[in-house]
Amino acid sequence: MVDRKSCIVVGVGPGLGAAVARRFAAAGYALALASRNPDRLGALVAEIEAAGGTAKAYGADATKEEDVAGLFEAAERDLGPAGVAVFNASGRVRKPLVEIEADEFVDAWMRGCYGGFLVGREAARRMLPRKAGTILFTGATASVKAFPLSAGFAVAKYGLRALAESMARALQPEGIHVAHFVIDGAIGQDADNARLDPAAIAETYYQTHAQHPSAWSTSVELRPWVEGF
Numbered sequence: 001m002v003d004r005k006s007c008i009v010v011g012v013g014p015g016l017g018a019a020v021a022r023r024f025a026a027a028g029y030a031l032a033l034a035s036r037n038p039d040r041l042g043a044l045v046a047e048i049e050a051a052g053g054t055a056k057a058y059g060a061d062a063t064k065e066e067d068v069a070g071l072f073e074a075a076e077r078d079l080g081p082a083g084v085a086v087f088n089a090s091g092r093v094r095k096p097l098v099e100i101e102a103d104e105f106v107d108a109w110m111r112g113c114y115g116g117f118l119v120g121r122e123a124a125r126r127m128l129p130r131k132a133g134t135i136l137f138t139g140a141t142a143s144v145k146a147f148p149l150s151a152g153f154a155v156a157k158y159g160l161r162a163l164a165e166s167m168a169r170a171l172q173p174e175g176i177h178v179a180h181f182v183i184d185g186a187i188g189q190d191a192d193n194a195r196l197d198p199a200a201i202a203e204t205y206y207q208t209h210a211q212h213p214s215a216w217s218t219s220v221e222l223r224p225w226v227e228g229f
Contacts, residue, residue, distance in 0.1 A: 006079035008032040010062050010119050011089030018044050019198035023206045025053035032075035034060045062089045062115030072122045085123035087116045088138045093152030100152050112156025131175035134209040137164045141184045168218040177216050179208050184223035194226045
Protein backbone atom coordinates (compact mmCIF):
# COMPACT_ATOMS: atom_id res chain seq x y z
CA MET A 1 0.00 0.00 0.00
CA VAL A 2 1.28 3.48 -0.82
CA ASP A 3 1.89 5.93 2.01
CA ARG A 4 -0.55 8.63 0.95
CA LYS A 5 -4.28 8.88 1.42
CA SER A 6 -6.92 8.28 -1.19
CA CYS A 7 -10.02 10.23 -2.14
CA ILE A 8 -12.93 8.04 -3.22
CA VAL A 9 -15.46 9.75 -5.48
CA VAL A 10 -18.69 7.82 -6.08
CA GLY A 11 -20.71 8.99 -9.06
CA VAL A 12 -18.10 10.37 -11.45
CA GLY A 13 -19.43 11.96 -14.61
CA PRO A 14 -17.90 14.55 -16.95
CA GLY A 15 -19.09 17.52 -14.86
CA LEU A 16 -18.91 17.89 -11.10
CA GLY A 17 -17.55 14.43 -10.34
CA ALA A 18 -14.63 14.92 -12.71
CA ALA A 19 -13.96 18.42 -11.36
CA VAL A 20 -13.85 17.14 -7.78
CA ALA A 21 -11.44 14.40 -8.83
CA ARG A 22 -9.12 16.90 -10.52
CA ARG A 23 -9.10 19.21 -7.49
CA PHE A 24 -8.27 16.54 -4.95
CA ALA A 25 -5.68 15.03 -7.28
CA ALA A 26 -4.03 18.45 -7.50
CA ALA A 27 -3.86 18.44 -3.70
CA GLY A 28 -1.93 15.18 -3.73
CA TYR A 29 -4.66 12.63 -3.15
CA ALA A 30 -4.74 9.37 -5.07
CA LEU A 31 -8.14 9.21 -6.74
CA ALA A 32 -10.48 6.24 -6.75
CA LEU A 33 -13.10 7.04 -9.39
CA ALA A 34 -16.26 4.96 -9.06
CA SER A 35 -19.01 4.56 -11.62
CA ARG A 36 -21.43 1.91 -12.79
CA ASN A 37 -19.72 2.38 -16.17
CA PRO A 38 -15.98 2.61 -15.36
CA ASP A 39 -14.93 2.25 -19.00
CA ARG A 40 -15.98 5.84 -19.63
CA LEU A 41 -13.49 7.11 -17.03
CA GLY A 42 -10.37 6.24 -18.98
CA ALA A 43 -9.82 9.76 -20.32
CA LEU A 44 -10.11 11.29 -16.85
CA VAL A 45 -7.68 8.76 -15.37
CA ALA A 46 -5.22 9.53 -18.17
CA GLU A 47 -5.63 13.28 -17.66
CA ILE A 48 -4.93 13.07 -13.92
CA GLU A 49 -1.92 10.83 -14.44
CA ALA A 50 -0.55 13.07 -17.20
CA ALA A 51 -0.65 15.94 -14.69
CA GLY A 52 1.43 13.90 -12.25
CA GLY A 53 -1.37 12.48 -10.15
CA THR A 54 -2.61 8.99 -9.42
CA ALA A 55 -6.06 7.73 -10.34
CA LYS A 56 -7.83 4.45 -10.90
CA ALA A 57 -11.35 3.67 -12.12
CA TYR A 58 -13.58 1.15 -10.35
CA GLY A 59 -16.90 -0.33 -11.31
CA ALA A 60 -19.43 -0.05 -8.50
CA ASP A 61 -23.16 0.32 -8.09
CA ALA A 62 -23.73 2.51 -5.04
CA THR A 63 -27.08 0.84 -4.36
CA LYS A 64 -25.42 -2.55 -3.79
CA GLU A 65 -23.88 -3.13 -0.38
CA GLU A 66 -21.32 -5.60 -1.65
CA ASP A 67 -20.20 -3.23 -4.41
CA VAL A 68 -19.63 -0.37 -1.98
CA ALA A 69 -17.70 -2.53 0.48
CA GLY A 70 -15.64 -3.97 -2.38
CA LEU A 71 -14.91 -0.49 -3.74
CA PHE A 72 -13.49 0.77 -0.45
CA GLU A 73 -11.54 -2.43 0.09
CA ALA A 74 -9.96 -2.25 -3.36
CA ALA A 75 -9.32 1.50 -3.26
CA GLU A 76 -7.60 1.37 0.11
CA ARG A 77 -5.55 -1.62 -0.97
CA ASP A 78 -4.50 0.02 -4.23
CA LEU A 79 -4.23 3.68 -3.28
CA GLY A 80 -3.98 4.08 0.48
CA PRO A 81 -6.41 4.72 3.35
CA ALA A 82 -9.48 6.77 2.51
CA GLY A 83 -8.95 10.34 3.70
CA VAL A 84 -11.93 11.70 1.78
CA ALA A 85 -15.13 10.14 0.46
CA VAL A 86 -17.44 12.07 -1.87
CA PHE A 87 -20.95 10.87 -2.69
CA ASN A 88 -21.96 12.51 -5.96
CA ALA A 89 -24.39 9.94 -7.35
CA SER A 90 -28.04 10.76 -7.91
CA GLY A 91 -31.32 9.40 -9.21
CA ARG A 92 -34.13 11.44 -10.67
CA VAL A 93 -37.59 11.12 -12.14
CA ARG A 94 -39.32 14.31 -13.29
CA LYS A 95 -43.05 13.68 -13.64
CA PRO A 96 -46.33 14.67 -12.04
CA LEU A 97 -46.93 12.61 -8.92
CA VAL A 98 -49.80 10.60 -10.45
CA GLU A 99 -47.57 9.54 -13.36
CA ILE A 100 -44.62 8.28 -11.35
CA GLU A 101 -44.37 4.52 -11.38
CA ALA A 102 -43.54 2.84 -8.09
CA ASP A 103 -40.33 1.32 -9.44
CA GLU A 104 -39.20 4.72 -10.76
CA PHE A 105 -39.72 6.29 -7.34
CA VAL A 106 -37.86 3.50 -5.58
CA ASP A 107 -34.98 3.62 -8.08
CA ALA A 108 -34.57 7.38 -7.62
CA TRP A 109 -34.51 6.99 -3.83
CA MET A 110 -32.09 4.07 -4.01
CA ARG A 111 -29.60 5.95 -6.16
CA GLY A 112 -29.96 9.34 -4.51
CA CYS A 113 -30.30 8.43 -0.82
CA TYR A 114 -29.76 4.76 -0.05
CA GLY A 115 -26.50 4.83 -1.99
CA GLY A 116 -25.40 7.77 0.14
CA PHE A 117 -26.12 5.73 3.26
CA LEU A 118 -24.04 2.80 2.02
CA VAL A 119 -21.13 4.98 0.96
CA GLY A 120 -21.26 7.15 4.09
CA ARG A 121 -21.47 4.13 6.38
CA GLU A 122 -18.56 2.35 4.71
CA ALA A 123 -16.43 5.50 4.84
CA ALA A 124 -17.27 6.00 8.51
CA ARG A 125 -16.42 2.40 9.38
CA ARG A 126 -12.96 2.87 7.92
CA MET A 127 -12.32 6.39 9.21
CA LEU A 128 -13.50 5.91 12.80
CA PRO A 129 -10.52 3.79 13.91
CA ARG A 130 -8.22 6.51 12.54
CA LYS A 131 -10.24 9.35 14.11
CA ALA A 132 -9.83 11.32 10.89
CA GLY A 133 -11.42 11.80 7.49
CA THR A 134 -13.90 13.84 5.47
CA ILE A 135 -17.23 12.70 4.01
CA LEU A 136 -18.94 15.01 1.51
CA PHE A 137 -22.43 14.72 0.01
CA THR A 138 -23.74 16.46 -3.13
CA GLY A 139 -27.25 17.81 -2.68
CA ALA A 140 -29.46 20.02 -4.82
CA THR A 141 -32.15 22.67 -4.72
CA ALA A 142 -34.50 19.75 -4.10
CA SER A 143 -32.69 19.07 -0.82
CA VAL A 144 -34.61 22.00 0.70
CA LYS A 145 -37.47 22.76 -1.75
CA ALA A 146 -39.83 20.20 -3.30
CA PHE A 147 -41.36 21.51 -6.53
CA PRO A 148 -44.51 20.08 -8.18
CA LEU A 149 -42.61 17.71 -10.50
CA SER A 150 -39.84 16.79 -8.06
CA ALA A 151 -41.47 14.21 -5.77
CA GLY A 152 -39.31 11.53 -7.35
CA PHE A 153 -36.15 13.57 -6.75
CA ALA A 154 -36.76 15.68 -3.64
CA VAL A 155 -37.58 12.72 -1.41
CA ALA A 156 -34.13 11.27 -2.09
CA LYS A 157 -32.37 14.61 -1.70
CA TYR A 158 -34.20 15.52 1.52
CA GLY A 159 -33.25 12.10 2.85
CA LEU A 160 -29.62 12.53 1.87
CA ARG A 161 -29.49 15.87 3.70
CA ALA A 162 -31.00 14.26 6.80
CA LEU A 163 -28.43 11.47 6.59
CA ALA A 164 -25.57 13.97 6.36
CA GLU A 165 -26.91 15.96 9.31
CA SER A 166 -27.20 12.86 11.48
CA MET A 167 -23.74 11.68 10.45
CA ALA A 168 -22.21 15.08 11.20
CA ARG A 169 -23.61 15.09 14.73
CA ALA A 170 -22.43 11.53 15.35
CA LEU A 171 -19.04 11.60 13.64
CA GLN A 172 -17.61 15.08 14.03
CA PRO A 173 -16.90 14.57 17.75
CA GLU A 174 -14.86 11.56 16.59
CA GLY A 175 -12.69 13.66 14.27
CA ILE A 176 -14.56 12.99 11.01
CA HIS A 177 -15.77 16.04 9.09
CA VAL A 178 -19.14 15.55 7.37
CA ALA A 179 -20.62 18.19 5.06
CA HIS A 180 -23.62 18.44 2.73
CA PHE A 181 -23.73 20.82 -0.24
CA VAL A 182 -26.92 22.33 -1.66
CA ILE A 183 -26.12 22.93 -5.33
CA ASP A 184 -28.82 25.48 -6.10
CA GLY A 185 -28.79 26.03 -9.84
CA ALA A 186 -27.69 24.56 -13.13
CA ILE A 187 -24.12 23.28 -13.40
CA GLY A 188 -22.09 24.37 -16.42
CA GLN A 189 -19.89 27.09 -17.79
CA ASP A 190 -20.89 30.33 -19.49
CA ALA A 191 -19.46 33.79 -19.98
CA ASP A 192 -21.93 35.45 -17.60
CA ASN A 193 -21.32 33.05 -14.71
CA ALA A 194 -25.04 32.36 -14.66
CA ARG A 195 -24.43 28.66 -14.03
CA LEU A 196 -22.34 26.94 -11.39
CA ASP A 197 -18.88 26.24 -12.78
CA PRO A 198 -17.92 22.64 -11.84
CA ALA A 199 -14.36 23.69 -11.02
CA ALA A 200 -15.64 26.43 -8.70
CA ILE A 201 -17.88 23.94 -6.89
CA ALA A 202 -14.98 21.51 -6.60
CA GLU A 203 -12.82 24.25 -5.09
CA THR A 204 -15.46 24.81 -2.41
CA TYR A 205 -15.54 21.07 -1.71
CA TYR A 206 -11.79 21.05 -1.26
CA GLN A 207 -11.71 24.17 0.91
CA THR A 208 -14.48 22.73 3.10
CA HIS A 209 -12.41 19.56 3.50
CA ALA A 210 -9.38 21.67 4.42
CA GLN A 211 -11.15 23.66 7.15
CA HIS A 212 -9.65 23.77 10.62
CA PRO A 213 -11.64 21.57 13.05
CA SER A 214 -12.40 24.61 15.18
CA ALA A 215 -14.52 25.99 12.32
CA TRP A 216 -16.10 23.15 10.37
CA SER A 217 -19.00 23.72 7.97
CA THR A 218 -21.68 21.05 7.92
CA SER A 219 -24.14 22.60 5.47
CA VAL A 220 -23.03 24.71 2.51
CA GLU A 221 -25.25 26.36 -0.13
CA LEU A 222 -23.83 27.26 -3.53
CA ARG A 223 -25.66 29.20 -6.24
CA PRO A 224 -24.77 31.53 -9.11
CA TRP A 225 -25.28 35.25 -8.57
CA VAL A 226 -28.40 35.32 -10.79
CA GLU A 227 -30.23 32.55 -8.91
CA GLY A 228 -33.29 33.52 -6.84
CA PHE A 229 -33.67 31.91 -3.44
